[in-house]
Amino acid sequence: METIQLSIQGMTCNGCVGSVKKVLQALPGVSGVEVSLEHNRATLTYDPAQTGMAQFKAAVEDAGYDVA
Ligand SMILES: [Cu+2]
Numbered sequence: 001m002e003t004i005q006l007s008i009q010g011m012t013c014n015g016c017v018g019s020v021k022k023v024l025q026a027l028p029g030v031s032g033v034e035v036s037l038e039h040n041r042a043t044l045t046y047d048p049a050q051t052g053m054a055q056f057k058a059a060v061e062d063a064g065y066d067v068a
Contacts, residue, residue, distance in 0.1 A: 001031060006042045006056060007068035013037070016065065023059040027051050040068075 017035045024033045029050025034043040057067045
């Protein structure tokens with residue numbers, strides 16, 4: 001397992017936090033997600049054999065936010 005921090009742009013409330021968390025947790029290979037509204041950051045624990053930055057970015061963008 002590896003851990004990565006993503007800078008997320010566009011989150012304005014706890015609803016946004018929940019949306020980002022939900023789409024990232026739904027990705028195969030992601031085992032843990034923490035999202036901080038204060039720091040505009042998502043911390044993911046994942047299996048690099050199954051998923052990675054391209055999937056994280058696509059999921060966040062599909063939810064309406066941006067990865068900085
Ligand atoms: Cu919101």
